[in-house]
Amino acid sequence: MKEELDAFLHYLLVEKGLSANTIDSYRRDLTRFLSSLTKQSCLTPGDVKREHILSFLLELRKEGKADATINRHLSAIRTFFRFLIHDEKCAYDPSAHIETPKMEKKLPQVLSVSEVERLLQAPSSSTPFGQRDQAMLEVLYATGIRVSELISLRLDDVHLQMGFIKCMGKGSKERIIPLGQEAVNALAHYINNGRRKLDKSKREKVLFLNHHGKPLSRQGFWKIIKKYAAQAGIKKEITPHTLRHSFATHLLENGADLRAVQEMLGHADISTTQIYTHVTKVRLKDVYSQAHPRA
Incomplete structure (x- = not known):
């Protein structure tokens, strides 16, 4: 069924406008599924029965895959069959x-x-890489954008005088997100100084560059945030998404409107954003328990 899979992935790219990362995820999950079908002698879409899919999901379960991973595979399978x-x-x-x-x-x-403050202060602003890293961390915390959106930012997506960035999110949906003054300052310092030294070709349009003068990768950013978390003495398990979560939680703790946070995060469904209201309630409970004399 390779031909059908290729047609499906082309449909996701051209008609649905999904990102390369999302399409790669579909490709990996469905390639694994088709391999399982081949072992079960299912060679065409019409051969596939409910029990073949259940057998595949059981295979994932026996491997110790998490519920989220199994759900992701099942979601990909459903989308694939709707297309077929x-x-x-x-x-x-x-x-x-x-x-x-x-x-x-x-x-x-x-x-x-306070942990965010320590993380943002960890990079040195005296080197091109430090200026880049400081700008990236400031932008992530100021806007809550996804890491895939951060590393895809182009120079012309940044509007420092107006104080906002233009971001292309999931499903090729564009959104405008305000920048705080600290993020504006860090970006201006990087663009006017460090980036000029990193852009060896002087033609690169992507904002954040690696030591070769090419766009920074997700893996590259992962290493960067891990390094600065260690320097800042942060003991929590930190991922590139941690600043996005912190951005949303801190906004809601300080009285921001849930719909506004939803729009800035680029969530299609407000129920996805509501998870952060649960986080703020848990944090309030912890503060109460520690501070109230009769808690």
Whole structure:
């Protein structure tokens, strides 16, 4: 079914406008699924039955895969079969009545305001790489954008005088997000100094560059944030998404409107944003327990 998979991935790219990272995720999950089908002697979409999909999901479970991973695979399979039905390559959806595993909702890890301050102050502003890293961390915390959106920013997406960035999110949806003064200052310092030294070709349009003068990768940024977290003495498990979570939580703790936070984060559904209201309640409870004499 490689031909059908190729057609599906092309559809996601051209008609749905999904990002390269999302399409790669679909490719990996569905390639694994098709491999399982081949072992079960399913060679065409019409051969696939409910039990074949259940067998594949059981295979993932035996490997110790998390519920979230199994749900992601099942979601990819469902989307794939809806495409095949629409394309008249399949008469019915064998995944239609398979229940998704119920996931325990885990609250995202967030940093305290003082931890964020220490992290943002960790890079040295005297070197090109330090200026770049400081600008990236300031922008992440100031805007809450995803890391994939951060490393995709172009020079012409930054409007320092007006104090905002233009960001292309999931599904090619554009949004405008305000910048705080600290982020504006860090960006201006990087663009006017460090970036000029990093842009060896003098033609690169992407904002954040590596030591080769090329766009920085997700893996590159992952190493950067881990390094500065260690320098700042932060003991929490930190990921590139931690500043996004901290941005949303700190805004809501200080009275920001949930809809406004949803828009800045680029969430299609407000229920995704509401997880941060649970985080703020947990943090309030912790503060109460520590501070109230009769708690």
